[in-house]
Amino acid sequence: MSAASPRPAAGRSLPAAAPPGDPSVGAHLGLAAALLLLPAVASGFILVQIGAQSLILGLLALSLMVLAGYGGMISLAQITVAGIAGYTVAILGENSVAVHGFGWPWWLTVPVAITFAALGAALIGWISVRTQGIYTIMITLAIATAMSLFAQQNYTLFNGFEGFAGIPAPTLFGQRLRAPMAFYYLCLGVAALCYVAVLYGARSTFGLGLQATRDNQRRMRALGFDTTAHKVFAWFLAGIIAGLAGVLLVWFQGRISPGTIGVAAAINILVIAVVGGLRHPIGPFLGAVVVVLIQTFATDVVGAARHNTLIGITFLVIVYFSPDGLLGLWSRFQGQFRQNPLRPGDGA
Amino acid sequence: MTDAHPASRLSAEGATALDLRGVTKRFGALQALVGVDMRVRVGERRAVLGSNGAGKTTLFNAITGDFPCTSGRIRFFGDDITLLPAEERIRRGLRRTYQISQLFDGLSVRDSVFLACRGVSRRRLSLLRPRTDDSGMEQALRILQVVGLDDLRDQLVSVLSHGQKRQLEIALALAGAPRFILFDEPAAGLSPTERRDLVAILNALPAHVGYIIIEHDLDVALRVSEYVTMMHNGKIFKEGTPAEIEDDAEVQAIYLGHGHG
Numbered sequence A: 001m002s003a004a005s006p007r008p009a010a011g012r013s014l015p016a017a018a019p020p021g022d023p024s025v026g027a028h029l030g031l032a033a034a035l036l037l038l039p040a041v042a043s044g045f046i047l048v049q050i051g052a053q054s055l056i057l058g059l060l061a062l063s064l065m066v067l068a069g070y071g072g073m074i075s076l077a078q079i080t081v082a083g084i085a086g087y088t089v090a091i092l093g094e095n096s097v098a099v100h101g102f103g104w105p106w107w108l109t110v111p112v113a114i115t116f117a118a119l120g121a122a123l124i125g126w127i128s129v130r131t132q133g134i135y136t137i138m139i140t141l142a143i144a145t146a147m148s149l150f151a152q153q154n155y156t157l158f159n160g161f162e163g164f165a166g167i168p169a170p171t172l173f174g175q176r177l178r179a180p181m182a183f184y185y186l187c188l189g190v191a192a193l194c195y196v197a198v199l200y201g202a203r204s205t206f207g208l209g210l211q212a213t214r215d216n217q218r219r220m221r222a223l224g225f226d227t228t229a230h231k232v233f234a235w236f237l238a239g240i241i242a243g244l245a246g247v248l249l250v251w252f253q254g255r256i257s258p259g260t261i262g263v264a265a266a267i268n269i270l271v272i273a274v275v276g277g278l279r280h281p282i283g284p285f286l287g288a289v290v291v292v293l294i295q296t297f298a299t300d301v302v303g304a305a306r307h308n309t310l311i312g313i314t315f316l317v318i319v320y321f322s323p324d325g326l327l328g329l330w331s332r333f334q335g336q337f338r339q340n341p342l343r344p345g346d347g348a
Numbered sequence B: 001m002t003d004a005h006p007a008s009r010l011s012a013e014g015a016t017a018l019d020l021r022g023v024t025k026r027f028g029a030l031q032a033l034v035g036v037d038m039r040v041r042v043g044e045r046r047a048v049l050g051s052n053g054a055g056k057t058t059l060f061n062a063i064t065g066d067f068p069c070t071s072g073r074i075r076f077f078g079d080d081i082t083l084l085p086a087e088e089r090i091r092r093g094l095r096r097t098y099q100i101s102q103l104f105d106g107l108s109v110r111d112s113v114f115l116a117c118r119g120v121s122r123r124r125l126s127l128l129r130p131r132t133d134d135s136g137m138e139q140a141l142r143i144l145q146v147v148g149l150d151d152l153r154d155q156l157v158s159v160l161s162h163g164q165k166r167q168l169e170i171a172l173a174l175a176g177a178p179r180f181i182l183f184d185e186p187a188a189g190l191s192p193t194e195r196r197d198l199v200a201i202l203n204a205l206p207a208h209v210g211y212i213i214i215e216h217d218l219d220v221a222l223r224v225s226e227y228v229t230m231m232h233n234g235k236i237f238k239e240g241t242p243a244e245i246e247d248d249a250e251v252q253a254i255y256l257g258h259g260h261g
């Protein structure tokens, strides 16, 4: 009779519930309202440095969450994919370093940049899907490192160590998109679109198939699925998200260089995704907010030299207490909250 | 009962569903299959018996392409499928179950069977959610009724009992209009009631759907098959009707001798 009998690890929600899918509409509407109204109370600094930056890094971590959470493929090359888009924008559009800068309009550079990013991602995926687990991490880390080093040494295309600067965000209907509020809303719009697309797609035939491939690739093949194609397609789709993030990133920073796509940046994305949690597409954004807040304000609290230490410790503490990141902590908290009134046996 | 058909189907010069010629499988020094020849007609129900390590599962893996054979030829409904990837063989109407359940722990029962229906359609990469009246979803629910899992359709696969997982294995093999099914010890670990249900499911399959069933339980095997193949050490050493096999002195010595110590 005891309610506490065959319960697995604390905090797992009851298995009878619908498989992890869509949380309540109410929670989403509340969050959307808060994010939409943020400019009414927040300064331009907060909107861009915290808001927009969290949304961009959250998008990058979301593209990793799609691969890792649904597909079981941990990629360290998402920043590389974003870099493909960013460099494309710098080369085809305008920049101030007098290398390339063909001056194409944004409505041409952006689609081309995202197409390149998605195709590049598919190629990286195609190379890495033969591997599994730790080997996927290693091969994507190798690709990210190689790309960053290549960009650093290649002057004809990437302008080497210096990279590109003075990359403007476009002006739309007389409105500079890089103005704080406009840029915040732009990032919010793109992030919301990708978030909803991922939530929806997770329960599409393709999304279910990706999760099934993660759980049992051999069985998927025995159901008629070409699992290699399935996973490469997932890389392609995640590449679109990372490409969008790359375009926003290069507009945000106004510059791109090998450091932007270096190993430290690659690991930053992984930390964000893991801190937030990989079980639901909201996780990457939670993680991004936490990491960006620490990166922005820790300098004031612990000094510039130690803010990475603080991020490291936060990372350690969260992962130690919850392998599912902040999402896991939240559902554990909720689980306990819900559990208590449901314990008739214990009271007696 | 389906017992009216078998004899006529066997005697007829029926079309061949599965044709194996000299199929060999080597694992390093081990010869798991040694030149296996086998011909199964369309709609035929065949049992494969043999002791542990005889090569029965290896034979299935060679046919489905899970682990392609080292040498030999495999034809499926006339087409040479020896070199085709596993998923391509499935799309041609071949299905299988696994001796050790191979399921999707993170998915619901219904979504698992839905994927099995979609895997052999062109919409397997669709980015759209299935509508409630989707043909694949409807077929999935019908199949879940057949195997008796419809009450559990929204459960996660990971919470199913052993017997329920075995039923889901069967459900996955029935999805998407199969032409020929390979059942690898579907009855292992089932209760007597579950066994009876299994026999009923097999006997209720459409007449054109043939299968090979690997089964250690002689009683079950003889009840669901019209022809029996005995394997030992990677070779076929005897074939015949259930009656012939049951009466065979050698079989009794080896097979039943093993079973009863």
Ligand SMILES: Nc1ncnc2c1ncn2[C@@H]1O[C@H](COP(=O)(O)OP(=O)(O)OP(=O)(O)O)[C@@H](O)[C@H]1O
Binding pocket: B027, B030, B032, B050, B051, B052, B053, B054, B055, B056, B057, B058, B059, B099
């Ligand atoms: N992947 C593999 N690698 C190496 N050896 C294998 C592999 N799979 C099977 N074998 C070997 O091949 C032989 C045949 O195995 P198989 O699984 O086909 O037997 P089986 O007839 O299905 O037996 P059981 O009744 O125990 O299921 C065994 O000796 C087994 O150890």
Ligand SMILES: [Mg+2]
Binding pocket: B056, B057, B058, B099
């Ligand atoms: Mg076996």
